[in-house]
Amino acid sequence: MSTGNFNVKNLEIDMRRHLDFIAVPEIRKFTEKALELYGSEEKLQEANRAADILIDLLKRKKLLDGHTHQSFVDILLSAMLLHNLFYDENDWTTLFYARRDLCRLARECGINKQISSLIFSTIEGQLGEDTPVDECIPKPNTPGELFAYAVWFAKKLQ
Numbered sequence: 788m789s790t791g792n793f794n795v796k797n798l799e800i801d802m803r804r805h806l807d808f809i810a811v812p813e814i815r816k817f818t819e820k821a822l823e824l825y826g827s828e829e830k831l832q833e834a835n836r837a838a839d840i841l842i843d844l845l846k847r848k849k850l851l852d853g854h855t856h857q858s859f860v861d862i863l864l865s866a867m868l869l870h871n872l873f874y875d876e877n878d879w880t881t882l883f884y885a886r887r888d889l890c891r892l893a894r895e896c897g898i899n900k901q902i903s904s905l906i907f908s909t910i911e912g913q914l915g916e917d918t919p920v921d922e923c924i925p926k927p928n929t930p931g932e933l934f935a936y937a938v939w940f941a942k943k944l945q
Contacts, residue, residue, distance in 0.1 A: 805839075811861045831868070837937050862905050872885060881918075913934065
């Protein structure tokens with residue numbers, strides 16, 4: 788599963804657009820390191836398409852504009868850039884692999900448990916209403932629900 792050769796610092800600006808938008812340095816560092824350990828250009832392209840949709844949905848709901856950048860946006864973008872690193876649509880239990888495999892890395896990057904838990908729970912709810920574990924289904928009218936819709940739209944539009 789791990790490529791180990793993916794260097795995000797050498798990517799073109801367009802491929803880094805959402806990574807560079809993350810304002811909290813610890814979240815950006817964690818996301819970069821996770822992408823380098825487990826990512827690929829193909830997975831990042833897919834994640835960027837979904838992140839484009841997520842940003843548009845956040846703007847449409849007035850949760851993001853040119854003058855505000857709250858930390859929940861960084862959490863959502865980190866989760867989006869990492870949501871497909873481990874998930875295999877043929878095995879729903881892989882929704883939990885990001886938490887399993889990245890928890891230690893999050894701590895090493897200085898992310899507190901509450902923030903890393905939010906990142907992982909957002910990833911785990913990416914299937915929206917189709918999430919097989921009821922407790923992981925995003926609540927209606929929340930950023931987590933927008934996240935799940937963005938993932939779904941991106942898959943439908945590819």
